[in-house]
Amino acid sequence: MDRLAIFWPMIAVATVVFFIGSGWNVAVWLQGAVHGDPRLSPWRKLWLILGDVAGVLFSRRLWLAIKATVRDAILHRRLQQTSLLRWVAHISLLGSLGALFALSLLTGFCQEILHGICGVNHPLVLAIMNKDTPVIALANEILNLVACLGLGLVVYRRWGRREAQLLNAAPDLATLALVATLLVSGYPLESFRLLAENVPPAQAAYSFIGYPLALALRPLGWPWATVHFWAFLFHAAVAAALIAYLPFSKFWHVFASPLVAVANTLQEELPAHTLVVLDDLWREVGR
Amino acid sequence: MRRLDLSRFSCQQLVELDACTRCGECVASCPVYTPTGRETITPRGKIQTWRDFVQRQHGPGAILGPRPIAGDALAALSDENYSCTLCGRCNTVCPVKINTRALWVNLRAAMVDRGHYPAIMGTLRDTVAARYNISGDPNEARLGWADNLEQPIAGLAQRRRAKVVYFTGCVAAFYPLAYGIPQAFSQILDKAGVDFTCLGGDEWCCGFPLLNAGMGDAVAALVQHNVAAVQAIGARVLVTTCPSCYHTWQHTYRQVYGQPLGFDVRHASEFLLALLAAQRLPLQPLEATITYHDPCDLGRQSALYDEPRRVLQSIPGLELVEMAETRERALCCGGGGDVEMADADLVAAVARRRLQMALDTGARTVVSACQQCKRTLVAAARREKAKVKVLDIAEVVWQAVSSAADR
Numbered sequence: 001m002d003r004l005a006i007f008w009p010m011i012a013v014a015t016v017v018f019f020i021g022s023g024w025n026v027a028v029w030l031q032g033a034v035h036g037d038p039r040l041s042p043w044r045k046l047w048l049i050l051g052d053v054a055g056v057l058f059s060r061r062l063w064l065a066i067k068a069t070v071r072d073a074i075l076h077r078r079l080q081q082t083s084l085l086r087w088v089a090h091i092s093l094l095g096s097l098g099a100l101f102a103l104s105l106l107t108g109f110c111q112e113i114l115h116g117i118c119g120v121n122h123p124l125v126l127a128i129m130n131k132d133t134p135v136i137a138l139a140n141e142i143l144n145l146v147a148c149l150g151l152g153l154v155v156y157r158r159w160g161r162r163e164a165q166l167l168n169a170a171p172d173l174a175t176l177a178l179v180a181t182l183l184v185s186g187y188p189l190e191s192f193r194l195l196a197e198n199v200p201p202a203q204a205a206y207s208f209i210g211y212p213l214a215l216a217l218r219p220l221g222w223p224w225a226t227v228h229f230w231a232f233l234f235h236a237a238v239a240a241a242l243i244a245y246l247p248f249s250k251f252w253h254v255f256a257s258p259l260v261a262v263a264n265t266l267q268e269e270l271p272a273h274t275l276v277v278l279d280d281l282w283r284e285v286g287r
Numbered sequence: 288m289r290r291l292d293l294s295r296f297s298c299q300q301l302v303e304l305d306a307c308t309r310c311g312e313c314v315a316s317c318p319v320y321t322p323t324g325r326e327t328i329t330p331r332g333k334i335q336t337w338r339d340f341v342q343r344q345h346g347p348g349a350i351l352g353p354r355p356i357a358g359d360a361l362a363a364l365s366d367e368n369y370s371c372t373l374c375g376r377c378n379t380v381c382p383v384k385i386n387t388r389a390l391w392v393n394l395r396a397a398m399v400d401r402g403h404y405p406a407i408m409g410t411l412r413d414t415v416a417a418r419y420n421i422s423g424d425p426n427e428a429r430l431g432w433a434d435n436l437e438q439p440i441a442g443l444a445q446r447r448r449a450k451v452v453y454f455t456g457c458v459a460a461f462y463p464l465a466y467g468i469p470q471a472f473s474q475i476l477d478k479a480g481v482d483f484t485c486l487g488g489d490e491w492c493c494g495f496p497l498l499n500a501g502m503g504d505a506v507a508a509l510v511q512h513n514v515a516a517v518q519a520i521g522a523r524v525l526v527t528t529c530p531s532c533y534h535t536w537q538h539t540y541r542q543v544y545g546q547p548l549g550f551d552v553r554h555a556s557e558f559l560l561a562l563l564a565a566q567r568l569p570l571q572p573l574e575a576t577i578t579y580h581d582p583c584d585l586g587r588q589s590a591l592y593d594e595p596r597r598v599l600q601s602i603p604g605l606e607l608v609e610m611a612e613t614r615e616r617a618l619c620c621g622g623g624g625d626v627e628m629a630d631a632d633l634v635a636a637v638a639r640r641r642l643q644m645a646l647d648t649g650a651r652t653v654v655s656a657c658q659q660c661k662r663t664l665v666a667a668a669r670r671e672k673a674k675v676k677v678l679d680i681a682e683v684v685w686q687a688v689s690s691a692a693d694r
Contacts, residue, residue: 020347021347024346024347025305025346025347028293028301028341028345028346029298029301029302029305030298031293031294031301031345032293032294032296032297032298032299032300032301033294033295033296033297033298034297034298036297038293038294038295039294045298049298072383072384076382078380078381078382078384079382082312082380082382083312086310163311164311165310165311165312165314165315166310166311167309167311169309172309247347248347250308250309252305253305253306253307253308253383255305256302256303256305256306257306257308257382258383259302259306260299260302260303260306260383260384260385261306261382261383261384263299264383264384264385264386265384267386268384281524281553281558281561281562281565282561282562282564282565282567284450284523284524285450285451285481285482285483285523286450286480286481286482286565286567287480287481287482
């Protein structure tokens, strides 16, 4: 059986759950007041918010919005100023995870849409589809490694340094467990693939962790194609669970936090209302 | 049980509930957490509890109908939220910049809607509605602090026209511990030749304590009256020694009034700086080492950090030393958020910490620019029997001006 025949329905169900959960969350947000009026319909509120966004995009404040997005929403300047360790952990884990997700989306798009449906055979599309293309293999390995290091720092902060401010509540642990399983299962999965597909060493070596692991596993002599099949489905199931769980978990902040950071930065930088320039004050108020 | 009504919150505030990652950066910075040690009193704790309530009643888990909230849980959250000094320090450390102060105020408003608020806040609302001030004294006595001035000041008698209105605020007008502030500031204005007046009995509470209590609906009448009173005098500038009044006039009044006020609003520290720049205030040296306490409503809420410092640094002989936590990270004195009315012991514990920080600088004079900070820190100094003077910036400037006049 083609593993993708199981993979795609699984991802599709997860995506549907993701969108239902996200929509629900947004519906809760839209119960709040927009422009000071809570009684407007959700659609009217959404329209007003989009109007505000457009108002920023087509104004001089666009530059400020871009700056706020990069500085506060992506690079988390304030976090970096407050705690370097936490910033490194956060950027490593979430940044790499995001990049890995984007790379997976790109690969899937090239494979299923461009090549599979549209019949595109451009060398670039074929290169992106091929997991053994050096750049793709290296990118996957490096991003996964950085994410694992970030995860290690998260674990260290919680159970090594035992920082007093951190809470180990069940939802936090569930999210962490899913992410950890996803990241850690990536390397054996790659090893099983290299073994199952008999990838030549010159190509396989770009998977600088997966390949040595494959060499170590090879003497076991397992049916690598079958092992890879089930390992792939396990990895995909964890990814699907993470996608589906996202709107209901702490991970939802990856959408909410950047919105808040940018909105509050833009509001901080609004000009003050003053009529009288301080230097001219005496002229205005003297007897 | 009625489903939780989220209409008191802005859409952005509901996003902010989801934006909180429970990272805990706010926990250590919360002035009321240190003395109580209660997680539920911290910004993270309150957001977590409220978000949980919202999820129970509106989230995906409520698909078959809102899930109940345990009997006393709302009242407990309300108690914790009314123990917040609304200092806004949590906002300055929040990695995603959640506007926490506005969130706490709106949470209080939501609790008021459901009847969960300290009884004293209801008394406050009734007092302001009946007397137009927070103390319950007859409002005509607003200029009581002027009775024992050595020389009467012409500007204090309610004049029909003036270029400046000095808005004294309820605390300075009715609480003797703060009388020295309007006394000093009005004498400075007079000495500098400023064309000013006070509103006397026509000055009503600015509404700040009611806003803090989550009773902002009662503020509109106060706004309309005060704006009309200042406009009738034809003032170009309204100046106040109270950072809370200043913040309310600068922000809430513009929103509630719905149109430009027609005059400028300034805090006394800005005004003093302008008078010094115009060389209207001759200053004599004051030999002293002082430290400056940033009032929350002037610093974090209004971004006026440099003005008071520049005023103090312009006085010859005065050495300004900074506390360990200052400017946007300044620790609250404990006097904000109407907590004094609900839990005086908690205020005392917070004030003790701030006072110790001041003493650690070696300075024996603590200067602030807020009448409530002065009251709170003076009370702490008395309790701790600390040999330290607590003064307002206007009092320090008046010392320098009056010693010049004595020569």
